[in-house]
Amino acid sequence: MLKPKSQSHYVGPAVVQDIVSRTLSVLVDNEPGVLARVIGLFTARGYNIDSLTVTETEHEKHVSRITIVTTGTPAVIQQIKHQLERMVPVHRVLDLTVEGQSMERELALVKVAGKGDKRIEALRMAEIFRANVIDASINHFVFEITGKASKIEQFIQIMTDLGLIEVSRTGIAAIGRGDAAM
Amino acid sequence: MGSQQMNGAEIVLKALVDQGVSDIFGYPGGAVLPLYDAMFNQNSIRHILVRQEGGAVHAAEGYARSTGKVGVVVVTSGPGATNAVTGLTDAMMDSIPLVCITGQVPTHLIGNDAFQECDTTGITRPCTKHNYLVKDVNDLARVVHEAFYVARSGRPGPVLIDLPKDVAMAMGTYIEPKHVKPKHYSPQVKGDSVKIEQAVKMIAAAKRPLIYAGGGVINSGPQASKLLRQFTKLTGFPCTLTLMGLGAYPANDKQFIGMVGMHGTYEANLAMHDCDVMVCIGARFDDRITGRIDAFSPGSKKIHIDIDPSSINKNVHVDVPIVGDIAYVLEEMLRVWKAKAPTLDKGAHKAWWKQIETWRKKKSLSYKKSDTVIMPQYAIERLYELTKDRDCYISTEVGQHQMWAAQFYHFDDPNHWLTSGGLGTMGYGLPAAIGAQLAHPKSLVIDIAGDASILMNIQEASTAVQFDVPVKVFILNNQHMGMVRQWQQLLHGNRLSHSYTESLPDFVKLAEAYGWVGMKCEKPDELDDAITEMINTDAPVFFDCRVAALANCFPMIPSGKAHNEMLLGDDVSDEEVGGAISEEGKVLV
Numbered sequence: 001m002l003k004p005k006s007q008s009h010y011v012g013p014a015v016v017q018d019i020v021s022r023t024l025s026v027l028v029d030n031e032p033g034v035l036a037r038v039i040g041l042f043t044a045r046g047y048n049i050d051s052l053t054v055t056e057t058e059h060e061k062h063v064s065r066i067t068i069v070t071t072g073t074p075a076v077i078q079q080i081k082h083q084l085e086r087m088v089p090v091h092r093v094l095d096l097t098v099e100g101q102s103m104e105r106e107l108a109l110v111k112v113a114g115k116g117d118k119r120i121e122a123l124r125m126a127e128i129f130r131a132n133v134i135d136a137s138i139n140h141f142v143f144e145i146t147g148k149a150s151k152i153e154q155f156i157q158i159m160t161d162l163g164l165i166e167v168s169r170t171g172i173a174a175i176g177r178g179d180a181a182m
Numbered sequence: 183m184g185s186q187q188m189n190g191a192e193i194v195l196k197a198l199v200d201q202g203v204s205d206i207f208g209y210p211g212g213a214v215l216p217l218y219d220a221m222f223n224q225n226s227i228r229h230i231l232v233r234q235e236g237g238a239v240h241a242a243e244g245y246a247r248s249t250g251k252v253g254v255v256v257v258t259s260g261p262g263a264t265n266a267v268t269g270l271t272d273a274m275m276d277s278i279p280l281v282c283i284t285g286q287v288p289t290h291l292i293g294n295d296a297f298q299e300c301d302t303t304g305i306t307r308p309c310t311k312h313n314y315l316v317k318d319v320n321d322l323a324r325v326v327h328e329a330f331y332v333a334r335s336g337r338p339g340p341v342l343i344d345l346p347k348d349v350a351m352a353m354g355t356y357i358e359p360k361h362v363k364p365k366h367y368s369p370q371v372k373g374d375s376v377k378i379e380q381a382v383k384m385i386a387a388a389k390r391p392l393i394y395a396g397g398g399v400i401n402s403g404p405q406a407s408k409l410l411r412q413f414t415k416l417t418g419f420p421c422t423l424t425l426m427g428l429g430a431y432p433a434n435d436k437q438f439i440g441m442v443g444m445h446g447t448y449e450a451n452l453a454m455h456d457c458d459v460m461v462c463i464g465a466r467f468d469d470r471i472t473g474r475i476d477a478f479s480p481g482s483k484k485i486h487i488d489i490d491p492s493s494i495n496k497n498v499h500v501d502v503p504i505v506g507d508i509a510y511v512l513e514e515m516l517r518v519w520k521a522k523a524p525t526l527d528k529g530a531h532k533a534w535w536k537q538i539e540t541w542r543k544k545k546s547l548s549y550k551k552s553d554t555v556i557m558p559q560y561a562i563e564r565l566y567e568l569t570k571d572r573d574c575y576i577s578t579e580v581g582q583h584q585m586w587a588a589q590f591y592h593f594d595d596p597n598h599w600l601t602s603g604g605l606g607t608m609g610y611g612l613p614a615a616i617g618a619q620l621a622h623p624k625s626l627v628i629d630i631a632g633d634a635s636i637l638m639n640i641q642e643a644s645t646a647v648q649f650d651v652p653v654k655v656f657i658l659n660n661q662h663m664g665m666v667r668q669w670q671q672l673l674h675g676n677r678l679s680h681s682y683t684e685s686l687p688d689f690v691k692l693a694e695a696y697g698w699v700g701m702k703c704e705k706p707d708e709l710d711d712a713i714t715e716m717i718n719t720d721a722p723v724f725f726d727c728r729v730a731a732l733a734n735c736f737p738m739i740p741s742g743k744a745h746n747e748m749l750l751g752d753d754v755s756d757e758e759v760g761g762a763i764s765e766e767g768k769v770l771v
Contacts (some may be wrong), residue, residue, distance in 0.1 A: 031301075032315060033303055033307065035306070036307060037307055040307055075499075078495065079492060079495070079496060082491040082494070083492045085491065085492075086336070086369075086490060086491065086492055087312065088312040088365065089312075124589075
């Protein structure tokens with residue numbers, strides 16, 4: 001008789017896959033509870049959400065676009081896609097990472113308090129990062145910065161040493177390049 | 183006339199009639215009173231008053247499963263809705279089409295913790311295929327029509343409509359189904375032709391093929407079962423079925439090798455383990471089927487036909503996935519097969535069948551016979567023999583009796599086997615039998631039950647009397663929660679913690695108290711006469727069948743083991759049973 005080698009039971013380690021990060025665009029009917037439905041799926045099935053952005057994008061059709069950044073093995077990502085697709089209010093799910101070239105942007109509001117050299121340095125760094133000052137007093141700045149998540153991470157990292165006291169981030173919005181629509 | 187003015191409750195009833203609904207199962211309450219008022223003056227729809235909302239949902243499930251129609255439930259807000267949750271989850275797991283209408287407090291009170299208020303759509307979101315909270319009476323007709331469409335299309339499932347009382351009383355416009363634009367929700371029914379050709383090629387080249395079919399065949403409709411038979415006959419392959427699939431292929435056919443899975447036959451599980459091409463049709467590689475997943479059918483190429491893309495590659499990686507409705511895909515496969523007329527490796531198939539026959543000779547379903555005490559397996563065998571010539575519907579509760587029923591009652595037709603497979607809901611059987619009997623008044627409907635399970639929805643006995651439903655409840659009474667006890671013996675050193683029912687009711691007296699006929703049988707040689715008497719009684723009958731108390735359900739793949747590590751009933755001592763599961767296996771369910 002064939003003896004199984006592995007000691008695991010229900011978890012199938014037959015193919016060991018690496019964890020990858022994927023950006024999914026989900027077009028949904030903007031009906032009550034639709035976001036709860038999508039998020040509930042992720043918690044119920046143990047999927048990760050690294051970033052989530054949602055708002056109505058087509059007002060006349062009441063269609064919202066949810067952008068989810070998630071991590072998992074390619075098999076899990078495939079499952080997530082299928083699980084989303086079978087929900088009644090979901091029109092379409094697109095894996096932007098896999099489909100080809102796409103752009104991701106995030107906006108952050110970063111509040112930095114301080115005086116003296118640190119304050120001057122914060123303003124200087126903000127210029128380098130092309131962040132705008134949208135509120136200021138003699139004790140603080142609020143910067144608005146847009147860009148890839150990695151750029152925002154870097155900016156926040158720098159500001160940590162320069163008196164960072166608060167951050168608010170939108171989460172990632174993403175769209176494919178070229179003249180084709182989703 | 184495409185549209186008419188009426189109140190919300192009337193809109194709902196009109197929509198139900200236009201959807202072809204003739205029976206609904208329900209229980210009234212404050213928030214749903216307008217709907218009940220609308221029911222008062224009409225004769226198009228029969229309302230079956232249950233005794234607890236959970237019973238309504240299971241009855242609708244039995245009705246739906248035995249007819250292929252959408253089951254309809256009406257319950258009130260708050261506790262009415264929460265009592266329905268188990269049934270909805272059950273229907274979700276077993277893909278049973280239901281529409282459940284729940285009353286809700288008036289819209290201005292929603293969120294105020296009003297009397298009998300609960301967040302019904304929030305609570306039921308994960309256990310329904312879709313749900314709606316209707317806040318505008320003019321959306322109501324569309325929502326009801328859409329709910330039926332969603333419930334029955336693609337992979338079927340329960341859909342819930344939460345209806346606030348003020349919406350049910352407001353005047354609005356009724357729209358007929360034909361004027362409702364279908365939602366964008368449109369599951370793929372036709373399979374990919376390239377994949378189908380690939381599958382046919384793979385099947386034709388198989389040396390040790392196996393057809394593994396499940397509940398999806400039954401959900402697809404009677405045509406799918408017919409096509410499965412044709413396909414199996416045409417290829418000459420062995421066929422096994424899951425618990426939910428029983429009846430999709432005739433159990434008495436020699437190409438049927440028994441049920442697969444934890445309590446499936448030795449030959450089915452070994453064939454599953456050793457096959458080289460597995461054709462999975464409408465089944466989902468559930469953990470009760472696969473056992474230990476990394477040792478599951480290690481040498482086979484797998485073809486998976488399923489209407490739900492999320493079922494594919496969920497538990498087991500497959501080589502050829504085909505998304506589509508079983509009937510469409512099988513028809514196409516048969517067409518391609520006939521056109522190609524492939525030459526099969528007859529020699530290999532002969533050797534494979536010879537191997538299967540060797541496994542079959544193990545007679546894995548055998549058990550120790552007794553002259554003094556009724557063995558539970560024997561009871562089902564006799565029940566089958568004495569009822570097989572009738573149009574008979576069998577429902578079950580959950581536990582040992584359910585597995586024995588699946589093993590020893592042989593189903594030749596789809597839609598005749600009603601059981602809670604996915605969720606495993608004790609208390610399912612009696613209301614499900616009532617639902618099936620209402621749909622098939624002339625047929626014989628039997629709930630094969632256990633002494634513990636039957637008490638979980640015993641109140642529905644009263645429903646059966648009110649609606650003249652002559653269902654039979656055949657209790658395999660071993661005075662234990664048999665499956666719990668068996669697992670305690672397997673896993674926990676036979677420490678029978680709370681699995682013995684200390685004070686069971688006298689089922690005969692209980693039956694009589696409800697207005698049923700009560701019967702009791704304790705001796706094997708009296709069993710046949712007693713069963714015949716039960717069948718011939720034109721009234722609901724409780725049959726208290728006293729069976730061996732400590733019988734175990736075999737064969738069994740212990741949790742955490744592979745198909746080829748099955749325990750067979752004949753050759754296991756109690757000690758071996760006690761040590762059958764490793765420490766790691768004990769954490770599994």
